[in-house]
Amino acid sequence: MNLQPDRLTPLTAQERAELKITDMRFCDIDTMPKRCTLIKVYTNAGIVGYGEVRDAATKTYAAMLKSRLLGENPLNVDKLFRRVKQFGHHSRQGGGVSGVEVALWDIAGKAWGVPCWQLLGGKFRDKIRVYCDTDVDGKHTGHDMGLALKRRMDMGFTFLKMDLGIGLLINEPGTLTAPLGFLEEMKTYGKHSVNAPHGSMEISQMSHKAYEINTVGHPFTGIRITEKGLDLLENYVKECREVIGYDVPLAVDHFGHICVEDTIRFAKRMEPYNLAWIEDVAPWHYTDHYVRLRNSTTMPICTGEDIYCKEGFEKLMKAGGVSVIHPDVLTAGGMLETKKIGDLAYEYGVMTALHMAESPIGAMAAVHVAAALPQVIAMEFHSADVPYWQDIVNGLPKPLIQEGFITVPDAPGLGIESLNEEFISTLICKNIPGQWEETSQWDGDICNDRLWS
Numbered sequence: 001m002n003l004q005p006d007r008l009t010p011l012t013a014q015e016r017a018e019l020k021i022t023d024m025r026f027c028d029i030d031t032m033p034k035r036c037t038l039i040k041v042y043t044n045a046g047i048v049g050y051g052e053v054r055d056a057a058t059k060t061y062a063a064m065l066k067s068r069l070l071g072e073n074p075l076n077v078d079k080l081f082r083r084v085k086q087f088g089h090h091s092r093q094g095g096g097v098s099g100v101e102v103a104l105w106d107i108a109g110k111a112w113g114v115p116c117w118q119l120l121g122g123k124f125r126d127k128i129r130v131y132c133d134t135d136v137d138g139k140h141t142g143h144d145m146g147l148a149l150k151r152r153m154d155m156g157f158t159f160l161k162m163d164l165g166i167g168l169l170i171n172e173p174g175t176l177t178a179p180l181g182f183l184e185e186m187k188t189y190g191k192h193s194v195n196a197p198h199g200s201m202e203i204s205q206m207s208h209k210a211y212e213i214n215t216v217g218h219p220f221t222g223i224r225i226t227e228k229g230l231d232l233l234e235n236y237v238k239e240c241r242e243v244i245g246y247d248v249p250l251a252v253d254h255f256g257h258i259c260v261e262d263t264i265r266f267a268k269r270m271e272p273y274n275l276a277w278i279e280d281v282a283p284w285h286y287t288d289h290y291v292r293l294r295n296s297t298t299m300p301i302c303t304g305e306d307i308y309c310k311e312g313f314e315k316l317m318k319a320g321g322v323s324v325i326h327p328d329v330l331t332a333g334g335m336l337e338t339k340k341i342g343d344l345a346y347e348y349g350v351m352t353a354l355h356m357a358e359s360p361i362g363a364m365a366a367v368h369v370a371a372a373l374p375q376v377i378a379m380e381f382h383s384a385d386v387p388y389w390q391d392i393v394n395g396l397p398k399p400l401i402q403e404g405f406i407t408v409p410d411a412p413g414l415g416i417e418s419l420n421e422e423f424i425s426t427l428i429c430k431n432i433p434g435q436w437e438e439t440s441q442w443d444g445d446i447c448n449d450r451l452w453s
């Protein structure tokens with residue numbers, strides 16, 4: 001581990017001209033609550049850029065970019081992004097390219113002595129509203145969820161989101177129709193997908209029968225919700241609203257595993273409860289399903305946390321399939337690409353929120369992008385129950401989230417002064433040991449990257 005303090009003073013013109021990427025290293029920490037893969041991109045001038053691979057992904061997605069970036073000037077962020085863009089893909093696979101792009105912006109900000117939002121075109125606001133994800137484990141009622149949401153409001157949050165899935169119905173007789181035996185298989189092998197997904201993905205969840213069950217697309221499960229099931233879900237949301245009232249926005253996430261026709265029935269039932277949006281009720285790539293859904297309900301329809309780069313967002317927005325997008329900076333292609341996605345959404349009149357389930361590094365990347373877009377309503381936060389979440393970084397206001405908002409920093413780059421290496425050493429993922437171990441095995445990993453002959 002390199003114990004030299006990272007340089008924070010801006011570079012001279014000559015230093016900027018001669019700046020080069022010299023190394024890229026990683027550190028996997030756990031219980032944030034998800035596993036977070038932190039990135040450091042080192043330079044010959046002592047400046048180190050901080051980035052992060054998307055939550056619960058793998059550093060391989062970033063490490064394979066190292067040989068493509070070594071020796072390059074990190075200030076040419078867009079040039080380097082275009083070189084490695086082809087090695088990213090949707091969902092977690094976007095995490096390598098996106099996380100490295102964030103680290104390059106952090107270097108650029110530190111080298112010029114300006115915050116990242118300034119490099120993205122300036123800011124529209126000084127504070128970013130944070131919406132707080134909430135789930136309740138085990139069998140519970142809408143009243144219980146309402147109380148959990150109320151506790152978030154008591155913490156200062158002004159925008160709420162909760163999980164609502166068929167996990168609530170799966171043990172209630174007469175609420176779901178499915179090919180006989182399939183629900184039992186889901187309960188045995190697909191717990192992660194039918195209940196609120198939190199924590200990190202274990203290999204047992206992505207292998208053998210569990211892989212098969214977890215990767216059945218929503219239209220292909222054969223699961224239908226009965227009227228009794230819809231009654232139960234409607235009553236759940238009604239009970240939530242009875243606790244928190246109707247003044248505060250409430251979004252709903254993680255509803256799926258059913259055909260688009262049943263998502264329409266669900267959406268119509270939700271209309272009286274003025275939800276901010278329903279999220280990812282269909283896989284994002286079925287554009288036609290989204291158009292049918294959006295044209296069938298007054299409920300705002302949201303997706304986007306698994307879409308890599310602006311092309312996928314534009315297709316959905318052009319078709320009229322979404323009312324709200326919520327890209328994750330660490331999947332969408334990084335900070336500049338998310339800015340471009342947000343600008344497109346502004347043109348299409350599509351509300352924009354930012355998905356974020358990562359460490360303070362990912363959070364600050366989202367803060368700078370949210371500051372630089374005209375229409376971002378809020379960014380997500382998954383770690384309200386992790387009291388030490390912020391302690392891995394130094395130099396940010398404490399607590400970072402005050403009365404439900406994060407103040408946009410003025411310090412160079414992401415605004416993070418340094419990483420708290422001592423504290424990080426207590427969170428190292430037990431299955432992925434090491435703290436900024438050397439990665440020279442990736443230095444010569446190269447092939448003909450040209451996509452044509």
Ligand SMILES: [Mg+2]
Binds near residue numbers: 254
């Ligand atoms: Mg979500």
